[in-house]
Amino acid sequence: xxxxxxxxxxxxxxxxxxxxxxxxxxxxxxxxxxxxxxxxxxxxxxxxxxxxxxxxxxxxxxxxxxxxxxxxxx
Amino acid sequence: xxxxxxxxxxxxxxxxxxxxxxxxxxxxxxxxxxxxxxxxxxxxxxxxxxxxxxxxxxxxxxxxxxxxxxxxxxxxxxxxxxxxxxxxxxxxxxxxxxxxxxxxxxxxxxxxxxxxxxxxxxxxxxxxxxxxxxxxxxxxxxxxxxxxxxxxxxxxxxxxxxxxxxxxxxxxxxxxxxxxxxxxxxxxxxxxxxxxxxxxxxxxxxxxxxxxxxxxxxxxxxxxxxxxxxxxxxxxxxxxxxxxxxxxxxxxxxxxxxxxxxxxxxxxxxxxxxxxxxxxxxxxxxxxxxxxxxxxxxxxxxxxxxxxxxxxxxxxxxxxxxxxxxxxxxxxxxxxxxxxxxxxxxxxxxxxxxxxxxxxxxxxxxxxxxxxxxxxxxxxxxxxxxxxxxxxxxxxxxxxxxxxxxxxxxxxxxxxxxxxxxxxxxxxxxxxxxxxxxxxxxxxxxxxxxxxxx
Numbered sequence: 001x002x003x004x005x006x007x008x009x010x011x012x013x014x015x016x017x018x019x020x021x022x023x024x025x026x027x028x029x030x031x032x033x034x035x036x037x038x039x040x041x042x043x044x045x046x047x048x049x050x051x052x053x054x055x056x057x058x059x060x061x062x063x064x065x066x067x068x069x070x071x072x073x074x
Numbered sequence: 075x076x077x078x079x080x081x082x083x084x085x086x087x088x089x090x091x092x093x094x095x096x097x098x099x100x101x102x103x104x105x106x107x108x109x110x111x112x113x114x115x116x117x118x119x120x121x122x123x124x125x126x127x128x129x130x131x132x133x134x135x136x137x138x139x140x141x142x143x144x145x146x147x148x149x150x151x152x153x154x155x156x157x158x159x160x161x162x163x164x165x166x167x168x169x170x171x172x173x174x175x176x177x178x179x180x181x182x183x184x185x186x187x188x189x190x191x192x193x194x195x196x197x198x199x200x201x202x203x204x205x206x207x208x209x210x211x212x213x214x215x216x217x218x219x220x221x222x223x224x225x226x227x228x229x230x231x232x233x234x235x236x237x238x239x240x241x242x243x244x245x246x247x248x249x250x251x252x253x254x255x256x257x258x259x260x261x262x263x264x265x266x267x268x269x270x271x272x273x274x275x276x277x278x279x280x281x282x283x284x285x286x287x288x289x290x291x292x293x294x295x296x297x298x299x300x301x302x303x304x305x306x307x308x309x310x311x312x313x314x315x316x317x318x319x320x321x322x323x324x325x326x327x328x329x330x331x332x333x334x335x336x337x338x339x340x341x342x343x344x345x346x347x348x349x350x351x352x353x354x355x356x357x358x359x360x361x362x363x364x365x366x367x368x369x370x371x372x373x374x375x376x377x378x379x380x381x382x383x384x385x386x387x388x389x390x391x392x393x394x395x396x397x398x399x400x401x402x403x404x405x406x407x408x409x410x411x412x413x414x415x416x417x418x419x420x421x422x423x424x425x426x427x428x429x430x431x432x433x434x435x436x437x438x439x440x441x442x443x444x445x446x447x448x449x450x451x452x453x454x455x456x457x458x459x460x461x462x463x464x465x466x467x468x469x470x471x472x473x474x475x476x477x478x479x480x481x482x483x484x485x486x487x488x489x490x491x492x493x494x495x496x497x498x499x500x501x502x503x504x505x506x507x508x509x510x511x512x513x514x515x516x517x518x519x520x521x522x523x524x525x526x527x528x
Contacts, residue, residue, distance in 0.1 A: 046308065
């Protein structure tokens with residue numbers, strides 16, 4: 001539930017940034033620049049998500065190991 | 075001779091000399107190449123089967139003054155392109171690309187391009203072939219190949235999964251992958267409810283339009299290593315979650331439902347095996363191969379087989395079956411014989427036409443000719459000519475008009491094919507081939523021929 005809320009908040013933040021200053025589309029498009037800037041916009045949230053995910057993965061692995069050790073001991 | 079598809083990258087290019095493939099590395103790329111080799115990344119990638127291995131070659135072989143060294147990459151037995159791949163082939167290619175990027179960052183490098191054309195299939199698996207795609211990773215910089223990954227992999231996969239499987243064919247016209255604004259407009263609304271697709275396709279597309287006129291790429295903020303790994307991780311999740319739930323296809327159950335008794339099928343398999351033992355091919359093209367039943371016969375004889383069919387579900391089933399059995403000798407491809415892949419790209423030479431690639435030594439055309447002649451109105455003479463241009467040996471099946479399959483093709487159309495008889499079939503093919511052997515398939519009126527080009 002918390003992850004879903006975080007994802008929704010993140011998306012709202014990005015949409016607001018993109019829509020805040022609407023501009024005329026220029027005929028001579030440089031799509032690469034848009035992709036670069038988009039990455040900057042989402043960078044810190046991606047880092048947070050990744051940290052959260054790897055933290056959860058590590059915790060799950062630790063618990064699984066504890067369980068296995070318990071089983072072996074029995 | 076320079077490869078006409080290898081010219082955009084200033085780091086180097088592919089060329090051939092005396093039929094051997096080489097890659098010239100230019101001085102501008104020297105530092106990156108040395109880092110690739112010395113950091114351990116090359117070894118790690120090759121050991122995992124992710125990157126095509128190469129040998130160092132004689133420096134004097136270089137084609138131009140910009141070259142600092144020459145390498146000899148292991149050649150790919152048969153070149154194929156993303157518009158010829160089924161859904162799972164493109165998905166596996168995407169996952170391999172991301173796996174490479176993750177490993178590269180661990181060794182202090184990063185992919186500077188993520189073109190789907192950097193992947194080829196070798197021994198049944200996707201492998202990265204552009205050794206010069208790696209550059210030193212500079213923390214803080216965004217991933218320069220992100221846009222290309224989304225256009226070459228994520229967008230077409232999402233379109234194939236959520237809109238229509240045939241949208242993979244857009245690759246033929248969109249030479250640098252599918253533009254994100256096009257993908258965004260074609261995808262159904264429900265994809266906006268999926269976090270990763272909303273982010274990497276819809277919002278990414280809007281962002282491209284919004285910031286297109288920015289004069290500077292340097293915006294406030296940096297992209298940390300963790301953010302880059304987060305980006306790669308969300309892309310990986312996005313690709314993994316895309317699963318094509320195929321609707322039934324009329325072709326996928328062909329061998330189960332139609333025409334062949336068990337004995338007939340076994341007899342046909344035995345006959346094809348015998349014919350292959352005569353022509354002794356190094357490479358077989360199995361055309362109209364359906365799910366690859368007869369491609370497997372050729373593969374069992376240790377022959378590299380390109381298994382071509384126009385139905386996306388058949389190619390998908392064939393590929394998944396090969397993956398399950400760890401089959402290394404079959405390459406399933408999506409091919410429409412009425413419109414086989416043409417020359418495309420810069421000067422129409424960048425990506426070669428199907429018929430200009432490595433030629434077959436034997437073609438299997440089983441239960442195929444009646445579709446070309448009757449459903450597609452191609453005269454038998456033209457069919458025979460086509461086969462004669464692409465292979466010295468042909469194993470072809472004649473399905474007579476009284477066969478139930480041909481009767482089905484004729485139920486909704488007028489029979490304007492008085493010339494579709496065994497006599498005419500043989501005389502049409504005898505203009506180009508000699509008939510070495512022929513055998514009637516048990517429990518049917520179909521005839522298998524082994525033909526040799528004159």
